[in-house]
Amino acid sequence: MDKNKLIHCKKLIEEADSILIGAGSGLSTAAGLKYSGSRFTDNFLDFIEKYKLTDMYTSAFYPFDSEEERWAYFSRHIKLNRFDAKPGKVYLDLLEIVKNKNYFVITTNVDGQFEKSGFDKERIFATQGDYGLLQCQEPCHDKLYDNSEIVFKMVRDQKNCKIPSELIPYCPVCGKLLVPHLRKDSSFLENEEWVQNSKKYSDFINENREKRLLLLEFGIGFNTPGIIRIPFEKFVTSLPNSTLIRVNLDNVEPIINLPESCLLLKENISDFMEGLKLV
Numbered sequence: 615m616d617k618n619k620l621i622h623c624k625k626l627i628e629e630a631d632s633i634l635i636g637a638g639s640g641l642s643t644a645a646g647l648k649y650s651g652s653r654f655t656d657n658f659l660d661f662i663e664k665y666k667l668t669d670m671y672t673s674a675f676y677p678f679d680s681e682e683e684r685w686a687y688f689s690r691h692i693k694l695n696r697f698d699a700k701p702g703k704v705y706l707d708l709l710e711i712v713k714n715k716n717y718f719v720i721t722t723n724v725d726g727q728f729e730k731s732g733f734d735k736e737r738i739f740a741t742q743g744d745y746g747l748l749q750c751q752e753p754c755h756d757k758l759y760d761n762s763e764i765v766f767k768m769v770r771d772q773k774n775c776k777i778p779s780e781l782i783p784y785c786p787v788c789g790k791l792l793v794p795h796l797r798k799d800s801s802f803l804e805n806e807e808w809v810q811n812s813k814k815y816s817d818f819i820n821e822n823r824e825k826r827l828l829l830l831e832f833g834i835g836f837n838t839p840g841i842i843r844i845p846f847e848k849f850v851t852s853l854p855n856s857t858l859i860r861v862n863l864d865n866v867e868p869i870i871n872l873p874e875s876c877l878l879l880k881e882n883i884s885d886f887m888e889g890l891k892l893v
Contacts, residue, residue, distance in 0.1 A: 615881050620889045623859055623877060627890075630828035633712050634818065634849075636842035637721040637728070640833020640862055644883035645702020647695055647725060657694055661687055664775050670695075681791065682776040688794060689768030689777065695725050696745035697762060705731035707887040708832075718818040722838055724796055739811040741841055747795035749803040750785040756805045758795055759783075819849070827856040832883055835865050844869060850876055861886050 627633070648654075649670035658667060667673040670691060678684040705727050719728055719738045724745050728738050748759040761783070768777045783792035795803065804812075829850060834843045847870050850858045858876040860866055866878040879886065 615879070615885055615889050617889075617893060619877060619879065620886075620893045623879075623886075624890055624893055626828055626857060626859065626877075627711060627715075627830075629826060630715065631825035632716040632718075632818070632822040633828045633830060634822075634846075635708070635712065635717060635719045635721075636829065636831040636834060636846055637719065637723055638832070638834035638842065639723060639837075640835065641704060641721075641883060642702065642723050642725055642727055642833070644704045644833065645727060647699055647702065647727070657690065658687075660775055661690075680776070681782045682779055685768055685782060686772040686775050686777045689765045689772070692745045692761065692765050692794065693769050697765070699725060699727070699730075701731040702727055704832075704883055704887050705733075707891075708830075709733055711887075711890065712830075716822075718815060720815055720842055722834075722841055736814070739815045741812075742797045742838075743795040743802065745794060745796070748783060748792040749795045749805075750788060751791040751793045751801065752785070752788060753801060753803040754785060754788040754790070756803070758803065758805060758807075759792065761794070823853055825855060827853060829856060829858045831858060831860040831862075833862055834860075835862070839869070847872060 643649075650668075654670050655662060658670070658673070661667050661673070665676060667676060673687060674691070676687070678687065709732050717737060719733060721728060721738070721740055722742045724740065724743050726744060726746060729735050746761060748761045764781065764783055768781050771778055771781065784790065785792055827849075829846050831842065831846055836843070846858055847868055850856045850872055851870065858872065859879065860877070861879045861881055861883050863882060864880065866880045868876075868878065
């Protein structure tokens with residue numbers, strides 16, 4: 615990648631008073647958490663043969679006939695991507711870049727990579743949920759449940775792409791199903807912690823409106839542009855001392871006209887991280 619652009623990026627990072635990180639699925643893909651290819655076929659061969667599944671993303675929407683089948687798939691998916699996955703190098707590299715800065719993270723990723731990599735949990739807003747948690751399907755109450763123990767049991771005891779019926783999780787309050795804490799519709803539980811983290815995000819923006827605020831955006835496409843991509847573009851057009859560095863393999867073009875100070879880099883995120891170390 616262009617050395618002069620890397621030098622400019624490094625200068626912006628060093629001179630920033632505060633850094634707001636926005637991260638999408640492309641960052642985790644760069645960390646090795648690929649949802650297709652050999653990582654999918656090596657771990658889901660039986661599901662591929664039985665249901666003709668093609669990748670982990672579309673498989674999450676497959677209309678399984680029973681909860682036993684659905685949880686057989688999801689338990690393996692969650693274990694692989696939330697619990698088995700080690701901290702990705704790009705996340706560790708990013709932490710090294712911002713660890714001595716006043717930073718905050720907003721992410722649509724649900725794999726817990728930021729927290730695993732050592733980012734301060736109090737400075738992370740995971741807007742779309744967490745693979746490691748369950749909520750009531752309704753939801754009838756404001757509580758989330760750690761699912762690590764039940765997920766490991768499901769993976770261990772499943773046969774022929776089904777889990778034993780007694781492992782299906784039910785809400786202890788209303789008796790309805792417990793489901794992964796993932797935003798898929800209006801039933802997503804925005805519990806007290808979610809609301810607090812949303813406020814921390816808003817407060818961070820307001821507290822740094824007049825400062826040199828650098829927005830670092832990684833791996834965000836157009837699945838949910840209204841959460842990070844569009845707000846980040848609006849921030850840099852309304853906050854006079856802010857600027858944006860966007861890094862993605864594609865879709866770097868802005869939706870609105872941005873100041874010339876913004877850098878839109880159509881680059882591999884891993885290469886970008888490595889390049890910053892060398893300049």
